[in-house]
Amino acid sequence: MNTRIAISIAVYGLWIVVTLLGAKLLLGGEQVPLDEMVKNGIGWQFVAAVVLLAVAIYVFKWHDLHFNRAHSVVRVMWFPALWLGLISMVLFIVGLPAGWMLVFIVLNTLLVGISEEVMFRGVLFRALLTRYQVWTAIIVSSILFGAVHILNVINTGDLGGALMQSIPAGMSGILFVAIVIRTGSIWPAIIYHALWDCALFMILTGSQTSGVEASPDALQGLGSFTTFLPVVMGLPNFICGLILLRKVRNANYPIR
Secondary structure (H helix, E strand, O other): OOHHHHHHHHHHHHHHHHHHHHHHHHOOOOOOOHHHHHHOOOOHHHHHHHHHHHHHHHHHOOOOOOOOOOOOHHHHHHHHHHHHHHHHOOHHHHOOOOHHHHHHHHHHHHHHHHHHHHHHHHHHHHHHHOOOOHHHHHHHHHHHHHHHHHHHHHHHOOHHHHHHHHHHHHHHHHHHHHHHHHHOOOHHHHHHHHHHHHHHHHHHHHHHHHOOOOOHHHHHHHHHHOOOHHHHHHHHHHHHHHHHOOOOOOOOOOOO
């Protein structure tokens, strides 16, 4: 392990403390569903996490995180955009969240998109590339991204939900890193990540506020499918990511 990886892991640890324990402090120790943290006010823990990363990037002079102009955006993003559009069509059924909820969801998911992409596809991924081959960096950063979502149990108290969230998160992490590699920029990954989270939270909140609910008989008929729905929704992201990465080889991947 080299110095940059050690520093990046330390920043990762601080990022977890700021993001998760910061939320715990703001919630006064109470446990609430994730959507409650996103729709009812500014997530100051997300703001603090972004500030932490900005300071770390400045102090350690990490100028290789690819905050530059993207290329091949249409070629890379057409399927992710199509899949996101199809999922977002559910909003025509449940409706948009009302009032300030909509504003807070947009703002907080943007902050989360910036925070998580800079942490995992920026700081950690680029640090791993200084010591390991590209596929090792891809797999390790994606596993860490999925695993950190298990820690949401600290604030939600729902271990099963946190575990089921971690799997599609890790799967989507493959797509996010593929977007960074194929476009040469972290910005498209930030935008897609933010829009993805925004759509999911809008659908969840919209269904709650509109009163659109499935009947008990329908839910019973669906059985365990509803439990694995997040995985099903994340699977196209995973497959798309693998396709985008199919020509990436350890021997010829440039470290820029």
